[in-house]
Amino acid sequence: RKQKQKRQFAVIGLGRFGGSVCRELHSMGHEVMAIDMNREKVEEYRPFSTHAMQADSTDERSLHSIGIRNFEHVVVAIGDNIQASILTTLVLKDEGVPHVWAKAQNHYHQKVLDKIGADVVVHPEFDMGKRIAHNIVSDKVIDFIDLSDDYSMIELRATSAVDGETLNTLHLRADYGITLIAIKDGQHMNVSPGPDEPIREGNILLVIGHNNDLERFEEKVL
Numbered sequence: 001r002k003q004k005q006k007r008q009f010a011v012i013g014l015g016r017f018g019g020s021v022c023r024e025l026h027s028m029g030h031e032v033m034a035i036d037m038n039r040e041k042v043e044e045y046r047p048f049s050t051h052a053m054q055a056d057s058t059d060e061r062s063l064h065s066i067g068i069r070n071f072e073h074v075v076v077a078i079g080d081n082i083q084a085s086i087l088t089t090l091v092l093k094d095e096g097v098p099h100v101w102a103k104a105q106n107h108y109h110q111k112v113l114d115k116i117g118a119d120v121v122v123h124p125e126f127d128m129g130k131r132i133a134h135n136i137v138s139d140k141v142i143d144f145i146d147l148s149d150d151y152s153m154i155e156l157r158a159t160s161a162v163d164g165e166t167l168n169t170l171h172l173r174a175d176y177g178i179t180l181i182a183i184k185d186g187q188h189m190n191v192s193p194g195p196d197e198p199i200r201e202g203n204i205l206l207v208i209g210h211n212n213d214l215e216r217f218e219e220k221v222l
């Protein structure tokens with residue numbers, strides 16, 4: 001496979017969330033610039049970043065002088081100071097950063113970030129809370145991704161109720177209107193299961209569909 005060109009990332013705000021994004025990018029071998037106005041934070045993240053810099057991100061001259069527009073993705077992880085988060089996002093879009101990811105503290109903040117052009121707005125406490133709630137309700141759901149208000153993709157653990165069943169015998173499309181896109185068996189991933197591919201208890205099923213239909217499938221079949 002062709003070697004991907006090294007991409008440049010920056011994280012502004014090294015709290016728990018931004019710090020975690022920064023460490024993870026760095027540990028995956030990417031170039032990541034860590035920025036915080038607090039000198040202690042900058043020192044803390046020096047070993048977990050390519051460059052660590054003390055700067056106030058609401059000061060457009062300092063972001064301009066480090067050439068922030070050359071970064072493909074910039075994460076704004078300032079939570080408590082909503083004004084600073086909004087100003088920073090504005091400066092980044094003004095400078096022409098192609099992908100600005102911003103962390104929202106509440107729904108009002110989320111709306112403003114969307115309006116002023118943040119490319120992706122995340123709300124980790126809210127999103128993780130939702131995810132945990134789904135996991136609590138169903139011990140078969142391993143993970144889920146919201147695709148829209150009504151549609152999701154979920155990972156389910158196959159129980160003995162579907163052991164030996166196939167796409168043919170389950171009638172997922174006809175009876176449930178959902179699509180099985182992959183069957184995971186340990187490390188082996190079958191991404192286009194044939195109609196007669198048997199499902200085994202313990203397999204992980206990756207299913208996509210309307211939330212109501214997914215719920216019906218979970219309740220009746222698993």
Ligand code: ATP
Pocket residue numbers: 012013014015016017018035036037038041055056057058077078079080081084103
């Ligand atoms: P956590 O992820 O821990 O919940 P948080 O989202 O609540 O964090 P804050 O603690 O408010 O976010 O801020 C995260 C970091 O952002 C702090 O280390 C703070 O110093 C830094 N920060 C805040 N304002 C600015 C700014 N204008 N420029 C640079 N860094 C800033």
Ligand code: ATP
Pocket residue numbers: 125
């Ligand atoms: P967030 O998810 O918003 O980041 P947090 O993890 O920072 O929240 P806190 O704000 O400290 O958590 O507390 C969450 C809630 O727990 C608050 O509404 C608080 O009133 C409540 N709480 C804290 N201590 C207790 C307690 N001993 N008994 C009952 N409720 C409590």
Ligand code: CA
Pocket residue numbers: 079080
């Ligand atoms: Ca916080």
